[in-house]
Amino acid sequence: MxxxxxxxxxxxxxxxxxxxxxxxxxxxxxxxxxxxxxxxxxxxxxxxxxxxxxxxxxxxxxxxxxxxxxxxxxxxxxxxxxxxxxxxxxxxxxxxxxxxxxxxxxxxxxxxxxxxxxxxxxxxxxxxxxxxxxxxxxxxxxxxxxxxxxxxxxxxxxxxxxxxxxxxxxxxxxxxxxxxxxxxxxxxxxxxxxxxxxxxxxxxxxxxxxxxxxxxxxxxxxxxxxxxxxxxxxxxxxxxxxxxxxxxxxxxxxxxxxxxxxxxxxxxxxxxxxxxxxxxxxxxxxxxxxxxxxxxxxxxxxxxxxxxxxxxxxxxxxxxxxxxxDDMLIIRGVNVYPSQIEQVLMSIDGVAPHYQVVLGKRGSMDTVEVQVEVGPDVAFDEIRGLEALQRKVAGAIASSLAVSVDVKLVEPRTIQRSEGKAKRVVDLRNEGA
Amino acid sequence: MVEQLSVFLANEHGRLARMCRLLGNCGLNMHSLVVADTAEYGVARVICDRPHAARGVLEREGFAVSVTHVLAAQVPDRPGALADVLESLDAAGINLEYVYCFLKPDSSTAVDILRVEDAEHATEVLTAAGIGLLHASEIYDPDEI
The missing domain is CATH 3.40.50.12780 (ANL, N-terminal domain)
Structure with a gap:
């Protein structure tokens, strides 16, 4: 001390x-x-x-x-x-x-x-x-x-x-x-x-x-x-x-x-x-x-x-x-913090720690896309294995946070690495139409 | 069993071309390439002459690559040959994940690449049916580094 x-x-x-x-x-x-x-x-x-x-x-x-x-x-x-x-x-x-x-x-x-x-x-x-x-x-x-x-x-x-x-x-x-x-x-x-x-x-x-x-x-x-x-x-x-x-x-x-x-x-x-x-x-x-x-x-x-x-x-x-x-997301009436999404992602095998949450709008509805890098531990030879991973991630988020999200799998190291504060949330809700 | 490379590809312009160029630049020759695609991404399945080297090159360039063990059945290049193979598996109740074929260069034999749930059982069934399975060394040098 x-x-x-x-x-x-x-x-x-x-x-x-x-x-x-x-x-x-x-x-x-x-x-x-x-x-x-x-x-x-x-x-x-x-x-x-x-x-x-x-x-x-x-x-x-x-x-x-x-x-x-x-x-x-x-x-x-x-x-x-x-x-x-x-x-x-x-x-x-x-x-x-x-x-x-x-x-x-x-x-x-x-x-x-x-x-x-x-x-x-x-x-x-x-x-x-x-x-x-x-x-x-x-x-x-x-x-x-x-x-x-x-x-x-x-x-x-x-x-x-x-x-x-x-x-x-x-x-x-x-x-x-x-x-x-x-x-x-x-x-x-x-x-x-x-x-x-x-x-x-x-x-x-x-x-x-x-x-x-x-x-x-x-x-x-x-x-x-x-x-x-x-x-x-x-x-x-x-x-x-x-x-x-x-x-x-x-x-x-x-x-x-x-x-x-x-x-x-x-x-x-x-x-x-x-x-x-x-x-x-x-x-x-x-x-x-x-x-x-x-x-x-x-x-x-x-x-x-x-x-x-x-x-x-x-x-x-x-x-x-x-x-x-001010990070708080209101997804169809449910309050969610990005760190809660992170907590869920980290508990799933095969999901690298690098993720990004992209907010958008479909009509008047807020949408959430969680981008997850396909890590070395994912057996992705079969499409259904990848689809199962997507369902697992979406299901885990839905069951613990009560919001439904789209899960997009992306290649390793494509989510931007940060040398300072990580940019975890990209909000596109007020851009475009 | 033969080693097949599976490469995860984002559905982006030029991604497959980039993969092929990298392999080409390193003098790596593909015997077969099949792409399973969805709206958002694809998985390229590659049989090539130096799978370990190919994996190293692709991973260094940031591709997600995994090695999958598949069966390679050698059959004559004639109508119905693949049907014979599949019927044998079906009769034994073996589930097929996917299959694709290519011709062996300079020969009249075809190679059927089979991804099955129980490779050991499938090997016994096909051998008993008189269908030859290729060893890795007949397709590429399995000891290459």
């Missing part, structure tokens, strides 16, 4: 710390950020009215559009001369938004990413290959600073050039790999095609995040690479990676609650849901100076995992993110 005195703090002491920090944070943003002052005033809320943590419910939400409208710096809570770094959101869902960090923010972020790596089992003795992209994306530099803070030997490879990733992995004796889970699979695949068995290398830990992935995909990566694969969570608007992380017990991601307050809300009524129920994740930063966010709606779907963790950390856990509110 990197900061045991904080990570195992009694819940009552943690609540006191959160309340004190929250008061300061709300007062600061009210004074320094006109957008927050306007929102608070409109809602009839004044920071000094906050008496308990429950009063946070009276504070207005912040949404992605607020950050976009503030482009580039209007939500910063300090003068630009106090900002030492900027990053931006990856822009996967629209115009980018910019986030700024003070020197103190970078310090705290480094600690939190060191905690994350430590949660995964890494120590100063490890060799960490950082394959998240370096640049405006928070992944690369976030993991880099955390790895250095931990004292590990840090290799800033950044993303791309998969053959070189494999070379470094092998030649530098890398023990810990930090990248997106879909890229980890591509690295394993590429290594195999180069005649290198990743399982025979010193690599033992994977720190994977930045996109939703499933338990089945974890099993697949762990088997292909011979490692323990840990899910990490973060988003640039809140800080970057290092907001929450699984520990080696892999039973939910500990939210670093001394720096962030997590709430789970119903995305329609906006009311908090009881612990254990699914909803949209909302974060409030407690210590961020550059660009604090108050009740930021992440659009990520998760739930609080009830109970205590065997690792001794007292921070509550959120379940791995199962999707985003």
């Amino acid at each position: 990197f900061q045991p005195e904080l990570e195992t703090m009694p819940r009552s002491a943690l609540a006191d710390l959160q309340l004190a920090r929250l008061r300061t944070q709300l007062a600061r943003v009210y004074v320094n950020v006109p957008i927050y002052r306007r929102k608070f005033d409109e809602a009839g809320f004044r920071p000094e009215q906050l008496e308990t943590l429950d009063d946070l419910r009276r504070v207005p939400f912040t949404v992605k559009d607020d950050l976009r409208e503030a482009y580039p710096f209007d939500m910063f809570a300090v003068p630009l001369r106090d900002i030492v770094r900027v990053h931006s959101s990856s822009g996967t869902t629209g115009q980018i938004s910019v986030v700024g960090y003070t020197r103190g923010d970078v310090e705290r972020w480094s600690d939190l990413m060191a905690r994350t790596l430590s949660c995964a089992g890494a120590t100063a003795d490890d060799v960490v290959q950082v394959t998240y992209g370096y640049g405006l994306f928070t992944g690369g530099l976030g993991a880099h600073y955390g790895s250095e803070r931990l004292g590990a030997m840090t290799i800033p490879v950044s993303g791309g050039n998969t053959a070189r990733q494999v070379q470094v992995l092998k030649d530098f004796g890398v023990t810990t790999l930090a990248c997106t889970p879909s890229y980890a699979l591509l690295i394993a695949e590429t290594a195999a095609s180069m005649g290198i068995d990743v399982r025979s290398l010193p690599l033992k830990i994977g720190v994977f995040g930045a996109e939703p992935w499933s338990e089945a995909m974890r099993t697949q990566i762990e088997e292909a690479m011979g490692i323990t694969a840990i899910d990490i969570y973060g988003l640039s608007e809140v800080m970057g990676p290092g907001v929450a992380s699984e520990c080696v017990h892999k039973s939910g991601l500990h939210v670093f609650e001394d720096h962030f307050i997590i709430e789970i809300i119903d995305p329609v009524t906006l009311e908090p849901v009881p612990d254990g129920e699914q909803g949209e994740v909302v974060f409030t930063t407690l210590t961020k100076e550059g660009i604090p966010v108050i009740r930021y709606r992440t659009r990520d779907i998760s739930r609080i995992v009830p109970g205590e963790c065997a690792c001794g950390r007292t921070f509550r856990r959120m379940q791995r993110v199962t999707g985003r509110t």
Whole structure:
């Protein structure tokens, strides 16, 4: 554990710390950020009215559009001369938004990413290959600073050039790999095609995040690479990676609650849901100076995992993110997340982990086509064998998700491989006629 | 038993041509090619002179290739010869998945490629009926690397 005195703090002491920090944070943003002052005033809320943590419910939400409208710096809570770094959101869902960090923010972020790596089992003795992209994306530099803070030997490879990733992995004796889970699979695949068995290398830990992935995909990566694969969570608007992380017990991601307050809300009524129920994740930063966010709606779907963790950390856990509110598909009235389709596909023998979901329209009906690569394990000599596979996939999806989909078999390696976030869903519903 | 390559082909322009060109460029000669097609994809079944080499070439270029073991019955090139073979199988209650034929170059014998459910049983039945089965070495070099 990197900061045991904080990570195992009694819940009552943690609540006191959160309340004190929250008061300061709300007062600061009210004074320094006109957008927050306007929102608070409109809602009839004044920071000094906050008496308990429950009063946070009276504070207005912040949404992605607020950050976009503030482009580039209007939500910063300090003068630009106090900002030492900027990053931006990856822009996967629209115009980018910019986030700024003070020197103190970078310090705290480094600690939190060191905690994350430590949660995964890494120590100063490890060799960490950082394959998240370096640049405006928070992944690369976030993991880099955390790895250095931990004292590990840090290799800033950044993303791309998969053959070189494999070379470094092998030649530098890398023990810990930090990248997106879909890229980890591509690295394993590429290594195999180069005649290198990743399982025979010193690599033992994977720190994977930045996109939703499933338990089945974890099993697949762990088997292909011979490692323990840990899910990490973060988003640039809140800080970057290092907001929450699984520990080696892999039973939910500990939210670093001394720096962030997590709430789970119903995305329609906006009311908090009881612990254990699914909803949209909302974060409030407690210590961020550059660009604090108050009740930021992440659009990520998760739930609080009830109970205590065997690792001794007292921070509550959120379940791995199962999707985003804006990824959610409504197929003939049924709500489906792409990750649920993935979970089904991974449980079927002969279906490679590479799939794509294509949404279309037939008349006024939404249609879903699941494209599946024909893997080496499929005995496809007979057409009826292929047809049976199609029926099996469609049947499995129909029985577990209650939606009917068309299954299209495609040749190996024809679904685009991603070096960053995988493009799992192609939405053609608003294109063409 | 003879090794047949089965190649999964997306129903796209030029995909079969691409497969054939790759084999041609490597000096690999096909004795027979049959394509089973559906609206969305096809499966090309290939008997060629160096199946292992052909598989390697195609897989390197991203084709999905599997090796299927099939029976190769040698029959005279005359009317009714295939009917004799099929009737023997039918009489023994052996299900046929698919069949196709080609002529052996420079000879008057035909080769019937048979994919059956129970190859061992079919071998006994055909041998008892006096129908010759070709060994892999009579079609290609089975030891090639």
